[in-house]
Amino acid sequence: MNDDVERLAAPRRPELLAPAGGPEPFAAALAAGADAIYCGMGSFNARRKAENFTDGTFSDACRAAHLAGARVYVTVNVVIKDTEMADALELMRRCARLGADAFIIQDWGLFFEARRLMPELELHVSTQANVHDLRGARWCREAGADRVTLSRELSVPEIARIAQAGIDLEVFAHGSICFSYSGLCLLSSFACSGRSANRGMCAQPCRLPYELLDDDGSPIPLAGRDRALCPRDNCTADMLPALLEAGAGALKLEGRMKAPDYVHSVTRAYREALDDALSGRRAGDDELADRARRLKRCFNRDFTSAYQHGTSGDEMMSYERSNNRGQVVGEVLGSRPARRDTRGLHPDDRRVRAAVVRIGLDEPVGDGDLLELRHAGEPDRFLTVIAPADASAGSVIECRAA
Incomplete structure (x- = not known):
């Protein structure tokens, strides 16, 4: 039996996947109980502005994670130019030697070259690839992907249908939401001097205030809607059993630009919620209130789970402000x-x-x-x-x- 068949036949325990923009957030995620941590090396990742890792710090991080029984994934989740292909492949080879367990890839050219030249590597399809239906997930499985990170816009019933593809599925559980469909936003590239989100340089123009003008160029008043493109942050801490039942094999926490205290608080809250879901335990009201309080006191633009419930209206938007709301106390x-x-x-x-x-x-x-x-x-x-x-x-x- 080949390795691909073995991986499909023996799915892993549902995984909590935490972000790390550098060594300190990595240590925070590990201390909070993450099953796996994703991070960036070099310039071929969607968070080039994060601290990211050097060879030395990455090797140390992998060693610490493996001693704790956790896995490490490297994000190579940007569009790769032809002239960059050799460098991107060499980065993956180097990271594999340093201890990386898997790679998260957006660019299909890079994916197929990595699969051809390094068949032993575990490859995950990035959410930036915008896989959003059963047909796409099946295609990824047949292409040799080990996991698909689904688009963020999917409802729980849609995730359940895609799970029929028979491939490990990762779903977005917590953090910032893009205004555009996963992986298809060009606004930053057009409006911010070529800072392409698909090249790791998103300037987040969706968080800025805008004016709506009429045919004569006069502003149309939009009371309380100055930030017309700004979504709230996703939060599914209270619906993990539904996501697991739908077929989610991994729960992804967004935040490679976030501070270590954010990473620790969010990862710890979801660790507790996931452990409860896996054991069938119902946390007490005081525990749930404490968990919700800790999430609210991390950076947030207010919370929503609209996509998971199949809606995308005003209930998921943060029109009034785009910075941290905290908790009303x-x-x-x-x-x-x-x-x-x-x-x-x-x-x-x-x-x-x-x-x-x-x-x-x-x-x-x-x-x-x-x-x-x-x-x-x-x-x-x-x-x-x-x-x-x-x-x-x-x-x-x-x-x-x-």
Whole structure:
């Protein structure tokens, strides 16, 4: 029996796949319980702006992962030019020697050359290849792919149909969503001086504010919709049993540009949720609330699982803002002057900053937590204050806004 048949006949335990943009996030993912970690080497990956790895740090990372029973995947998930093919193949050879377990590939030319010249390598089809139906998954299996990372836009029933292809499927579980269909966005290339998303240089123009103009070039008011192309972040932590039942063999967490604390928090939350799903255990309400709180306190543009439920309307969009929303923890109850020397401050600052603010908490906060004070009607204008001490939900705290 050849290796390909053996891999199909003995599917692995469902895998939690975490991101690493460099050695520190890699260590965080490993400590949080990732089954596998994906990372970049060189310039042939979709996150060229990440720290990524050198030969030495990559070799050390692979050794640490293998000692912990985890696997390491290298992203070679950009379109490869003909003049780059030899260098891309050499990068894969080098990474394999250093300890890589598999490679995530977008470019079909590179895929077939790697399969022809290095048949021993495990090759995964990237989500940037936009495989979104049963026919495409079957084609990938027949072409020799070991795994297909499905397009992000698929619903749970669509994933279940594609699982009939008989190939290991990886699905997107958590993180940033592209406005365009997976792998087909050219907006950054057109609008941002050739910074192609398919060459690892996406400038994220979908996160910017835009004006809608009428035929005369006059702006059309879009109250609360300044960022018309900005999706929320995907979150499926509460629906992992449905994804596994549909045939997901791996759950991918997005975030190779994220900090180590983000990687650890998200990976740990999904590790707990996946372990519960695999064991059939139902976590208690307090555990679920704590898990949701940790995810919300990581970077997020608010959460959605619209694609997994087969919708793609306003419920998945973050029209008001594109930066971190965090978690709503309470409500401003009132304020009073801070009785401090305000000489030298602008009059507006004297009025709105030199104050003590009373906040009623719906969620616990910790000593030193940064709190944003926002008006519901003006999401882009806010003050920041520091929580003066640990405080529980239901309590009232006072913070100095200065």
